[in-house]
Amino acid sequence: MLHKLALSVNAGSSSLKISLYQFTDNVEPPVTLILTSSISDISSLPAKFFFKIQNDSSTKPGTEELPSIKDHASGFSHFLDVLKKQKDINPDQITHICHRVVHGGDFKERVVINDESYHHIETLSDLAPLHNGAALSVIKACLSALPKAKSVAYFDTSFHRSIPNHIASYAINPTVAHQRGLKKYGFHGLSYSFILRSVSEFLKRSPKTLSLICLHLGSGASACAIRHGQSIDTSMGLTPLTGLPGATRSGAIDPSLIFHYTNKAGRITHDPNMASDIHVTEAEDILNRKSGWKSLTGTTDFRLITKRAKLEHPASDENLDRLAFDLFIDRILNYIGSYYLKLGGEVDALIFSGGIGEKSKELRTVIAENVRCLGFAQIDESKNKGLEGMDGVVFNVGLGEEGREAKKILVCRTDEQLEMARECALDGDFH
Numbered sequence: 001m002l003h004k005l006a007l008s009v010n011a012g013s014s015s016l017k018i019s020l021y022q023f024t025d026n027v028e029p030p031v032t033l034i035l036t037s038s039i040s041d042i043s044s045l046p047a048k049f050f051f052k053i054q055n056d057s058s059t060k061p062g063t064e065e066l067p068s069i070k071d072h073a074s075g076f077s078h079f080l081d082v083l084k085k086q087k088d089i090n091p092d093q094i095t096h097i098c099h100r101v102v103h104g105g106d107f108k109e110r111v112v113i114n115d116e117s118y119h120h121i122e123t124l125s126d127l128a129p130l131h132n133g134a135a136l137s138v139i140k141a142c143l144s145a146l147p148k149a150k151s152v153a154y155f156d157t158s159f160h161r162s163i164p165n166h167i168a169s170y171a172i173n174p175t176v177a178h179q180r181g182l183k184k185y186g187f188h189g190l191s192y193s194f195i196l197r198s199v200s201e202f203l204k205r206s207p208k209t210l211s212l213i214c215l216h217l218g219s220g221a222s223a224c225a226i227r228h229g230q231s232i233d234t235s236m237g238l239t240p241l242t243g244l245p246g247a248t249r250s251g252a253i254d255p256s257l258i259f260h261y262t263n264k265a266g267r268i269t270h271d272p273n274m275a276s277d278i279h280v281t282e283a284e285d286i287l288n289r290k291s292g293w294k295s296l297t298g299t300t301d302f303r304l305i306t307k308r309a310k311l312e313h314p315a316s317d318e319n320l321d322r323l324a325f326d327l328f329i330d331r332i333l334n335y336i337g338s339y340y341l342k343l344g345g346e347v348d349a350l351i352f353s354g355g356i357g358e359k360s361k362e363l364r365t366v367i368a369e370n371v372r373c374l375g376f377a378q379i380d381e382s383k384n385k386g387l388e389g390m391d392g393v394v395f396n397v398g399l400g401e402e403g404r405e406a407k408k409i410l411v412c413r414t415d416e417q418l419e420m421a422r423e424c425a426l427d428g429d430f431h
C-alpha cells in the first residue's frame, strides 16, 4: 500500500518553509520527514531557495538566489516545479496540506479550508498584513495544483486561547472592543506548542508541570509565559506588530508616535508589493514593513548586525547596528522580567528559539548574563558556541551542575511544519 503524504507549509513574514512528511502507522513518531525546502529573504530580495531530500546522499543541497521569486506565491510555484521533477515522489500521494495561518481570530482550533473558512481567514488579513494574505496565496495555489488533497489551516493564535481575560484585554471601551474583537490574540503559537512538547520530552516531565519563559526570535519576534503547560501571556497582541521589534517591524511604540511621524497616518496605502488585497493604513505599512532592523541598520540580517555591532567595544551613538542589538536586548529583558514575576518566580527554563534565538550565541550570552540575578544557570560558553552542526532539537547551554540544578537555559530548534504535520497525523477526524 502506498503511504499517504502530508505537505506542511509555513508562510512567515520573510520566508516560506515547506516540509513533506509520510504518515507512519504509529503514534510515535506519527510522521517521518521526506524533504524540506525553504524560500528566505522574501522581505529583502533576492530570495534564496533551498531544497533537500532526507537520506539522499547523491545530491548536495545548496541555496540558490532566485530573482524570479518575488513573493510567497511565486516561491511556492517554484517549489512545486522542483517537486514534480523528483522521480521518487508522487504528488498524488499528498492527502493533506497543513498551512500555518498566523491570525485565526476566534477560531479555537484547526479548520479545513472551504469557501466559508477561506473567506473568514481573508477577513482577518488586515490584522496580519505580512502573513494571512501570503498564506492565502499559497492555499489558493494548492487548491488548484493539488485539488485532491485536503487543505487544513493551523493557527498561531490557538495556543494563546488560555490567556486570562484581564491580560488579553486592552483598557479601551469594552463595547467597541467586544464588537470589533479588539484584544490580544498572540502569535507564534505553533512554535510555542512545539517548544513545550519538545522541552517536556527533553526534561522527561509532563507539559502540565512545566512553567517556561520562551523567546521566539526570528523575522518576527515574541516572548511567551507558559504556566503549567498553558500560555498565560505573550508579547504580540491584536496583530503581530506589537511587543518585540523584528526584521521590518517596530514592535511596541507609544501609539501617538505615528501621528508625529507622518501626517498621512490614517490613509489607506496601495502598495503593489503587498501580498494581496490588504487594506492597511500608511501608519501600519510604516510600522510593519519599513521599521525594525531594516530601518535602523539597512539590513534584516541579524548575523550581520551582530558582526557590525562590535560587541567587544563600548557602545557608541554612531553605531546603529550596536543600537539595534542593545535595543533588542533591552526589550527582551523587559518581557523576561515581567514574565518571571507573573510566574511567581516558578520558572523551569528560559528557552531561545527562532532563527536568531537558535543561532545567535552572542545574543544568548548577553541575555544569560542579565538573567543570572533571577537564579538562571550561568551559560556554558563551550556548549553555547558549539551548537552549530550538532544534531538534536533541545540543548541545555547551562554550566555543569548548575545547568541541572538552577533554572535552565535551553535552546530549542523550533519546527512549526512538524508541529502541524504531527497534529494532522494524530487527528482522529482525518483518518
Ligand SMILES: Nc1ncnc2c1ncn2[C@@H]1O[C@H](COP(=O)(O)OP(=O)(O)O)[C@@H](O)[C@H]1O
Pocket (backbone or CB within 6 Å): 012, 013, 014, 015, 217, 218, 219, 220, 247, 300, 301, 302, 303, 304, 306, 354, 355, 356, 359, 360, 361
Ligand atoms: N548566525 C546567526 N546569527 C544571528 N541571526 C541569525 C543567524 N542566522 C540567521 N539569523 C537570523 O534569523 C532570522 C530569521 O529567522 P527565522 O525564524 O528563520 O525567520 P522567519 O520569521 O522568517 O521564520 C533572520 O533575521 C536572520 O538574520
Ligand SMILES: CC(=O)OP(=O)(O)O
Pocket (backbone or CB within 6 Å): 011, 012, 013, 014, 102, 156, 187, 188, 218, 219, 220, 221, 240
Ligand atoms: C507571527 C510572526 O511574526 O511570524 P514570523 O516570525 O514567522 O513572521
Ligand SMILES: [Mg+2]
Pocket (backbone or CB within 6 Å): 012, 013, 218, 219, 220
Ligand atoms: Mg517564522
